[in-house]
């Protein structure tokens with residue numbers, strides 16, 4: 001019950017153990033087609049360029065930045081936690097300028113500040129933000145931020161590593177252009193895969209590039225030859241075949257449950273956890289309107305030893321919860337209820353374990 005990776009279900013682990021076949025085997029190619037359709041469902045998009053990058057969430061992040069930015073470009077980057085900072089690194093390593101919009105850790109991105117930054121920097125071609133900040137358990141208003149970017153003709157790069165499958169995420173309706181996620185959070189798949197999706201406008205921008213993407217592996221024009229829509233797929237890299245079996249199984253399970261039901265389950269278990277924590281006298285660190293149901297930021301009471309409690313939970317209850325990060329280190333815990341781990345019995349286990357550890 002930490003900030004991810006979350007528990008992987010036995011069904012997904014069994015899929016992982018299936019015999020390894022070639023990455024261009026007709027059976028594998030048909031599994032790739034299925035994965036694409038299932039990812040389009042999860043992301044709520046019709047984007048043709050939707051695929052799993054064969055590397056962790058940070059590679060999905062990098063794929064979005066290196067393909068949409070060239071040296072000399074300007075991007076507005078929102079930071080209200082750890083991962084906005086990583087976005088800034090990406091922008092600068094592309095030779096572009098990052099205009100930072102800073103908000104406090106534990107608060108959502110402020111649309112008014114973003115509006116001002118877009119007005120003050122009309123040359124900005126990209127607006128980048130994190131939908132669900134894992135470092136603080138905070139959601140930002142993605143629909144409003146996408147709308148602002150559209151009004152200023154900037155493309156949106158959106159981090160959905162922790163949001164995909166756990167809270168409402170509507171790529172097409174909101175108009176996000178380059179969106180990346182991770183396999184290890186609310187999808188509850190093994191870590192190491194990053195689903196991404198690019199809008200037709202983003203694809204146009206990629207195809208119009210005059211400056212070569214500096215990463216060979218993440219150059220979407222090359223990746224498209226293997227993962228793109230055509231039936232003639234060509235070797236680009238050796239896909240992690242077994243991890244793709246696991247991703248496929250995970251996405252089939254999401255479709256079977258139904259996206260809306262999965263989101264409702266995350267919400268229900270979050271409410272139960274919060275009710276229990278508050279009954280124990282603990283308080284939540286994030287304003288109710290912006291709390292992530294899949295990652296609960298809890299204030300550590302005065303005088304309680306953060307590390308000692310977490311060690312006790314792990315030793316006596318086999319239960320991992322996350323420490324706070326950055327300015328929130330030592331002041332908060334991060335309790336995950338992600339994907340397969342978002343279950344009633346985990347809520348009860350966690351409340352019982354914390355009650356014992358704190359008294």
Ligand code: PLP
Nearest residue numbers: 056057058083134159161162182
């Ligand atoms: N973005 C967010 C919001 C994350 O939570 C994480 C990982 O926790 C990442 C990006 C990076 O993903 P990965 O660790 O899979 O590279």
